[in-house]
Amino acid sequence: MKNIRKQNRKRHANRDINNWPRNVDSTRITHINDGELDFYRRRAMYSSVVLAFFFIILITRLWYLQIQQGDAYTALAENNRVRHLEIAAPRGNILDRKGREIVTNRPSFNVVWVREKNRVDDALLKKIASILNIEISELLARTRKMVGTPGHIPIRLAEELSWDQVAYIENNRMELPGIKIEVVPQRVYHYGNLASHLIGYLGEISPKELTSPSYAGYKSGDMIGKMGLEKLREKDLRGEKGRHYMEVNALGFEQRNLKGLEPLPGNDLQLTIDVDLQQTAEDLMMKDNKSGAVVAIEVNTGRLLVLASSPVLELDKFLGGISTKHWKAMLSNPHHPLVNKIVQGQYPPASTYKIVTAIAALAEGVISPENSVYCPGHYRFGNRTYRCWKKTGHGAMNLKQAMAQSCDVYFYQVGQRLGVNRIASYATRLGLGRKTGVAMEHEKSGLIPTSEWKLRRYKSPWQEGETLSIAIGQGFNLVTPLQLALMTATVANGGTLYKPGMIEKVRDPDDHIIDQFEPTVLDRFDDQGSNLEVIKESLIEAVNGRRGTGRRAKLENIIVAGKTGTAQVVRLKQYKHLKEEDIPYKYRDHAWFTCFAPAQHPEIAVTVLVEHGLHGGSVAAPIAKAVLKKYFGQRANKPKQ
Known part of the structure; x- marks a missing residue:
């Protein structure tokens, strides 16, 4: 049996050998098989290395995402589940010097639409338009602005809803899908348009403002100060927004309210302005539709008590954005309500400037108080009368x-002796021809001319005859009402020029004082005490003397010192034969009156300008008198401590 098996194996082996190719070496076959084996081994090893490399990368990435950046991605995931809406903060209140509220806040109700299906629902908009009694075209215009935005972002359809409209919408919420009531703080003006140019107004931030570094952190739709203190003290008044957190679904729509963060109100501004005095001045300027300005200032500190520019701005017209109709009406108004005449109006000072000429003449020794000049009604200089x-x-x-009766001939001759440059140097020291630094927008510097200025501006030399006009406040001279008030206060207090201020205190929401007024001295006339006393006596005579031009500012128990001025706008010979009231409005003279009281121990200075008011003594002086009377009446009625 064993022999048979051996024979079979041998037979098979011989058969395989016999089938080999004749030219093939058996030793070579063995080497080929070993090479192929090594190749497959190397390929398996390389594949294992590559797989291991990718596994290492995958594990490293998982470690980075889950361990290193785990908190960040957890927060992102949470944000996909939890959203927040910002809640506007109530702006800070604005108060007068006695703590009376001028501007505060109240809740305003707006209607917003959250588009669940992210499309315009015409039927719903028609129903809302009917409820709000507005044109559907207005609602469509608002929705078009939000085309392309996510549906969960609300569209504000209307502002300032009435209580009846709010109640109806709340009671019919099931029939108004996506319609909600939004409550935001709205400005309340307790005294109407009082001090409107000082207070200013709010408006929605513009795309250009959003790109400004001054408004970093603001978003589209935010309300910001556009003018006045609302703009200049935006950082104080704004406050910090709150947040309303909500749980949302995958589409971003609200599912459940979560705990939020209450907004922080802005800081309160307490002004130096006195509401009663301001109201008195504005009421008198509004009578007969006067245009101009009234400024009252504490002579020993620089605190501003009245800042009235007329006509006033209608602040309620700016709530929610002013209409094109009202904006065009203001632009075309010949009284220019958009101009803050306190610091932007520039006018010839007229005879009020004789105060400057007199101070310069006394200081330079050009005249003495006793020197007299004869006035025949004219003065001949060169070839002109x-x-x-x-x-x-x-x-x-x-x-x-001459001061009391405002004699032009006297000051023609005094001005001629002084020269324009010496007059200008004293005018500048008294605060004219330069900005006061008051916290009001677009303040103008006015103009106090010199010979160098004319050469630079007109390329022609100064003419001596021009000095005569300058000496009585005409010619190139230009001042603002605030500058003239500061000059008057400087004369009244004995020679100290204070920087005007209007913010008494700034208080945070916890009633802590974070800033308050401190008097700031800009200039002093330390060596002009006796000369200023002479000027005071002259100004007392101008109001209280039998022939004084400012007699209509006289008070019974308080001695007032003041000076009138009638500023010529343009010399028109064709109107000389007409009565003054028949001269076209824009060609009439401006009326000035500036004063202080009590004359011997001054407390307050008042300056009044009435544009095209004709005469300072008859038009401007009575307004100043009313402000003074109110001021001293308050002091007399103040209860004793």
Whole structure:
């Protein structure tokens, strides 16, 4: 049996050998098989290395995402589940010097639409338009602005809903899918348009403002100050927004309310302005539709008590955005309500400037109080005759008489002796021809001319005859009402020019004072005490003397010192034959009156400008008198401590 098996194996082996190719070496076959084996081994090893490399990368990435960045991605995931809406903060209140509220806040109800299906629902908009009694075209215009935005972002359809409209929408919420009531703080003006140019107004932030670094952190739709203190003290008044957190579904729509963060109100501004005095000034300017400005200031501190520009701005027209109709009406108004005449109006100071000329003349020794000048009603200089306002002349005039009766001929001659440059140097030290630094927008510097200025501006030399016009406040001279008030206060207090201020205190929501007014001295006339006393006596005579031009500002128990001025707008010979009231409005003279009281121990200075008011003594002086009377009446009625 064993032999048979051996024979079979041998037979098979021989058969395989016999089938080999004749030219094949058996040793070579063995080597080929070993090479192929090594190749497959190497390929398996390389594949294992590559797989191991990718596994290492995958594990490293998983470690980075889950361990290193786990908190960040957890927060992102949470944000996909929890959303927040910002809640506008109530702006800070604005108060007067006695703590009376001028501007505060109240809740305003707006209607917003959250588009669940992210499409415009015409039937729903028609129903809302009917409820709100507005044109559907207005609602469609608002929705078009939000085309392409996610449906969970609300569209504000209307502002300032009435209580009846709010109640109806709340009671019919099931029939108004996606319609909600939004409550936001709205400004309340307790005294109407009082101090409107000072307070300013709010408006929605513009795309251009959003790109400004000054408004970093603001978003589209935010309300910001557009003018006045609302703009200049935006950082104080704004406050910090709150947040309303909500749980949302995969589409971003609200499912459940979560705990939120309450907004922090802005800081309160307490002004130096006195509501009663401000109201008195504005009421008198509004009478007969006067245009101009009234400024009252504490002479010993620089605190501003009245800042009235007329006509006032209608602040309620700016709530929610002013209409094109009202904006165009203001632009076309000949009284220019958009101009803050307190600091933006520039006018010839007229005879009020004689105060400057007199101070310069006394300081430079050009005149003495007793020197007299004869006034025949005109003064001949060169080939021109300069007229006095009194055609028949004043006769012999000393300084006190010339100031009281506002004699032009006297100051023509004094100005000629001084020269324009010496007059200008004293005017500048008194605060004219330069910005005061008050916290009001677009303040103008006015103009106090010099010979160098004219050469630079007109490329022609100064003419001596021009000095005569400058000496009585005409010619190139331009001042603002605030500048003239500061000049008057400087004369009243003995020579100290204060920087005007209007913010008494700034308080945070916890009633802590974070800033308050401190008097700031800009300039001093330390060596002009006796000369300023002479000027005071002259100004007392101007109001209380028998022939004084400011007699209509006289008070019974308080001695007032003041000066009138009638600023010529343009010299038109064709209107000389007409009565003053028949002269076209835009060609009439401006009316000035500036004063202080009590004359011997001054507390308050008042300056009044009435544009095209014709005469300072008859039009501007009574307004100043009313403000003074109110001021001293308050003091007399103040209860004793």
